[in-house]
Amino acid sequence: MNISVLGCGRWGTFIAWYINKVGHQVMLWGRENSRNYHSLKENRKNDYLSLPDTIELNNSLETAVSFADTIIISISAQELRSFAKQLHALSGIQGKTVILCMKGIEANSGKRLTQVFSEEVGKHVNVAIWVGPGHVQDFVNDIPNCMVISSENIEVTKEIVNAFNSDLIRFYYGQDLIGNEIGAATKNVMGIAAGMLDGLHYSSLKGSLMARGTREISRLVRAMGGNDITIYGLSHLGDYEATLFSDHSHNRKFGQAYAQGEKFEKLAEGVSTVKALKELSVKYDVELPISSALYEILFEEKDAKETLVNLFLRPVKFEF
Template sequence: MNISVLGCGRWGTFLAWYANKVGHNVILWGRENSKNYIGLKETRKNDYLSLPEDLELSNSLEKSVSFAEIIIISISAQELRSFANQLKSLNGIQGKTFILCMKGLEATSGKRLSQVFGEEVGKNINLAVWVGPGHVQDFVKHIPNCMVIGSENIEITKKIVQELNSDLIRFYYGQDLIGNELGAATKNVMGIAAGMLDGLNYRSLKGSLMARGTREISRLVRAMGGNDITIYGLSHLGDYEATLFSVHSHNRKFGQAFVEGERFGKLAEGVATVKALRDLSIQYDIELPICNAIYEIIFENKNAKETLEDLFLRPVKFEF
């Protein structure tokens, strides 16, 4: 099968490598002037992997889209709307299957990424999300993991899983798009909180963060029409190891750098997501104490140590 991956950052480049590894013809697209694309063009490798010879690199969006039956998108979540608008103007996108591989919410609207994509490209397209735990650094060492493919059409889900399942990534069928997307996005916010606890030498509070964080987000998922049990699956709780504890997690590293007064130069999607969650909390009248605390620390200059202590050492109440 022909597959194109749009976006040649750390994750997008891995996805192209992976699709090639499981036997597909692959084009990896990047913007001509992007640092990632220029580096791959010159050396055919990045910090994590080398591209196989039969994997094509292209900066032509039109060519990459027309080539493929399955199109995987891996760009910044906040750029998705303008990028989808760009895709809409290309010929022949109907009938193709698009997979969104970013974990975030649109900061300005609080909308899930499948909603954003559908609004721009149109409802009558095959659309799925690919979420769950896993780091490029582990996958390229052949350390396996479990992930989720979810869509509103089970036949599309099954087709994608059939084409991409392997010994390296075992896929599960996602049955709740709302829960899977919200879960994947919000685990990045919990990752920032975990990094802040690391930076404050409060690592032992990460267990409390996991327990309370899942409860908090499950309430929001239910209010938004999803299944609250989804949060305890791979898209959220299952991704905690890779986000709350991993040395590789950008969101955890951002949180730690933030409380240590250091600058973190890479993309941490949780920063934009926590803005969206602030609005969703108000819109759905759901208390999100952890998300709210992270918002106040990042955007309102609240003291991280005091805010997080107050959060976890709140007045006595029933656990459930």
């Protein structure tokens, strides 16, 4: 199978490496003026791995799209709409399978990424998502994990899983696209909250965060028409270890730095997702206490310690 990976950041470069490792022909695309692309072009490596010579690097979007049977996109979630418009202008995209490998919700609309992509590219593309726990730093050291492929067409889901499965990544069939998309995006929000608790030296409250966070997001998924049980699977709860506790998690590290009054320079997708959840909370009339508390801290400059303590230690109520 010929596969193009669009986006050569940490995750996109790993995906190209992995897909090549399991036996497919791979082209890795990056923007000509990007630092990541220049580094890979010069050295064939980044901070995490070295690219084998069998992976072709290219900065022509048209060439990358025409090369592939299946296209994998790994860019910032908030850039997806504008990027999809670029792809729509290329006739070669129609009829292909596109897999979105980012975790987020469009901040200003609250729309899921498959909705955003389909709105811009049209219905003649099979769209799937690749989500779940895992860090590049672990995978390249042969530490395995389990992940999820999900789409609205189970045959497309099965085809991708069969093509990508290995002893390093065991893929499961995702049966609920809404739940898996919302779950994957919102685990980053819980990661920011966990990081703030770490930064405030309240790490023992992360157990409460896990218990209440899953309940909160499961209510939202049910209101949106998904299966609330999905939140307890790999896309959300199953990704908590890699997001709420790992030193590799950008979202956890962002939250910790924020609570300690420090800057964190790398992308934390959960910040934009906090904005999106504000929209979804109103649209679906669902109370999201943890997400709302983070919104107050990040965008209304409320004190992190006071807000989080009040959240977790508020007046006694029934647990369920």
